[in-house]
Amino acid sequence: MTQVPPQKIYNTVITNSMVATERLEIFMPEKKKLALIIHSGTIDKLLCAFTLGSTAAAMDMEVHLYFTFWGLNMLKKGAMEKAGLPATYRQHEEMLKTKLKEMNYPTPYEMLKRMKASGNVKIYACSPTMEMFGVTRETLIPEVDQIAGAAAFLDIAADADITLLI
Amino acid sequence: MTQVPPQKIYNTVITNSMVATERLEIFMPEKKKLALIIHSGTIDKLLCAFTLGSTAAAMDMEVHLYFTFWGLNMLKKGAMEKAGLPATYRQHEEMLKTKLKEMNYPTPYEMLKRMKASGNVKIYACSPTMEMFGVTRETLIPEVDQIAGAAAFLDIAADADITLLI
Amino acid sequence: MTQVPPQKIYNTVITNSMVATERLEIFMPEKKKLALIIHSGTIDKLLCAFTLGSTAAAMDMEVHLYFTFWGLNMLKKGAMEKAGLPATYRQHEEMLKTKLKEMNYPTPYEMLKRMKASGNVKIYACSPTMEMFGVTRETLIPEVDQIAGAAAFLDIAADADITLLI
Numbered sequence: 001m002t003q004v005p006p007q008k009i010y011n012t013v014i015t016n017s018m019v020a021t022e023r024l025e026i027f028m029p030e031k032k033k034l035a036l037i038i039h040s041g042t043i044d045k046l047l048c049a050f051t052l053g054s055t056a057a058a059m060d061m062e063v064h065l066y067f068t069f070w071g072l073n074m075l076k077k078g079a080m081e082k083a084g085l086p087a088t089y090r091q092h093e094e095m096l097k098t099k100l101k102e103m104n105y106p107t108p109y110e111m112l113k114r115m116k117a118s119g120n121v122k123i124y125a126c127s128p129t130m131e132m133f134g135v136t137r138e139t140l141i142p143e144v145d146q147i148a149g150a151a152a153f154l155d156i157a158a159d160a161d162i163t164l165l166i
Numbered sequence: 167m168t169q170v171p172p173q174k175i176y177n178t179v180i181t182n183s184m185v186a187t188e189r190l191e192i193f194m195p196e197k198k199k200l201a202l203i204i205h206s207g208t209i210d211k212l213l214c215a216f217t218l219g220s221t222a223a224a225m226d227m228e229v230h231l232y233f234t235f236w237g238l239n240m241l242k243k244g245a246m247e248k249a250g251l252p253a254t255y256r257q258h259e260e261m262l263k264t265k266l267k268e269m270n271y272p273t274p275y276e277m278l279k280r281m282k283a284s285g286n287v288k289i290y291a292c293s294p295t296m297e298m299f300g301v302t303r304e305t306l307i308p309e310v311d312q313i314a315g316a317a318a319f320l321d322i323a324a325d326a327d328i329t330l331l332i
Numbered sequence: 333m334t335q336v337p338p339q340k341i342y343n344t345v346i347t348n349s350m351v352a353t354e355r356l357e358i359f360m361p362e363k364k365k366l367a368l369i370i371h372s373g374t375i376d377k378l379l380c381a382f383t384l385g386s387t388a389a390a391m392d393m394e395v396h397l398y399f400t401f402w403g404l405n406m407l408k409k410g411a412m413e414k415a416g417l418p419a420t421y422r423q424h425e426e427m428l429k430t431k432l433k434e435m436n437y438p439t440p441y442e443m444l445k446r447m448k449a450s451g452n453v454k455i456y457a458c459s460p461t462m463e464m465f466g467v468t469r470e471t472l473i474p475e476v477d478q479i480a481g482a483a484a485f486l487d488i489a490a491d492a493d494i495t496l497l498i
Contacts, residue, residue, distance in 0.1 A: 087253035087419035253419035316387035
């Protein structure tokens with residue numbers, strides 16, 4: 001099926017009804033939107049989340065990454081570099097890290113910085129988690145765009161095309 | 167963009183096509199809908215799920231919580247009170263529980279009861295899991311609305327604005 | 333509300349605008365679509381993912397299962413048969429496996445094969461994970477339809493009705 005540029009559709013529909021056009025913009029956003037909650041703080045989950053985020057940003061999707069709980073703790077300066085594997089798989093940690101280096105796979109923090117450079121990615125830090133773990137804004141990496149509660153994320157997610165929790 | 171009340175849109179569109187109007191109602195539900203599968207039974211995941219659920223209910227969204235596997239086991243009377251952290255983070259359990267008390271953060275069960283009181287939340291218990299773990303209805307907390315299989319959840323989720331698994 | 337067959341809507345709308353009709357097909361697919369990322373490789377998560385997938389396929393939904401990380405490792409021949417519980421719950425493994433046998437619950441691999449037989453299910457293996465773990469196509473079960481990167485999954489998920497990560 002041919003992809004029709006949104007503007008063309010609006011014009012066509014305007015001839016029928018102005019009101020309908022206003023609504024159609026909601027159903028035909030110019031960019032697809034991905035909203036991820038990152039609850040985990042282990043490297044297997046961060047790599048998955050950031051591969052999805054980077055790829056979506058490269059596809060010119062709008063990407064929203066909301067970090068909560070163990071994920072929020074990974075936004076502290078220097079934390080991502082120390083991310084390991086969960087208890088279930090800890091015996092594979094050394095092997096995996098060696099392999100990632102051999103592949104020249106970017107580290108999670110490098111992935112996050114590159115994603116941000118695309119201009120398509122927003123990073124949110126969960127405010128209740130910050131209080132729970134005594135984390136202050138100054139200790140977070142500068143790539144964080146906004147400190148926000150669950151309501152901000154739900155607002156974004158309700159209009160997203162893909163919502164995932166990791 | 168101005169939010170147009172749904173009724174006004176229906177009227178306008180009716181002048182063009184009755185059939186189209188009937189479909190539009192599907193795309194413009196009065197309430198946004200959140201559908202969560204709660205597979206986990208640890209306190210870090212329950213707090214995340216219930217913070218999302220409570221916030222969504224407070225935003226007047228329709229909230230559907232489907233408890234399965236370890237999550238289902240948390241619907242047993244007295245179980246949520248004993249929820250701990252996963253093996254990976256077990257050493258932080260004491261610290262976290264102390265901090266939550268200091269913050270007067272509601273317990274998972276308190277959050278669930280308050281959510282239910284909003285009238286926007288439905289709780290489902292996964293029937294195959296109940297058989298797997300030999301759990302009977304009588305042993306579940308009274309807040310459970312329905313014992314249901316995966317088909318019931320998929321039906322709800324297919325029309326939800328946000329679907330997440332935790 | 334009466335369900336209107338898509339073709340009828342297209343016809344009606346065609347009289348107003350050919351362009352609008354082309355777009356409407358996206359919003360009214362004939363089949364509902366479920367897109368799952370399977371990141372986990374433990375039996376509690378596989379059973380959940382495959383119960384959702386099997387049920388959706390039986391409901392005549394289109395099901396897309398994208399296996400990554402520990403999930404990808406479960407696509408290796410003979411791997412699913414050895415899947416266990418995560419560290420947090422390892423002490424329940426024996427009990428659960430005994431119970432599943434008593435219930436004649438199908439094994440994860442049996443579930444996957446039956447799902448595939450419905451014709452509604454597609455299985456994807458994550459290519460970067462394959463490189464990371466040195467997994468080759470020949471070592472994967474024959475039910476895998478496609479080796480694909482994150483972009484392929486995001487394309488599918490962006491049009492899905494339900495997207496979940498497990």
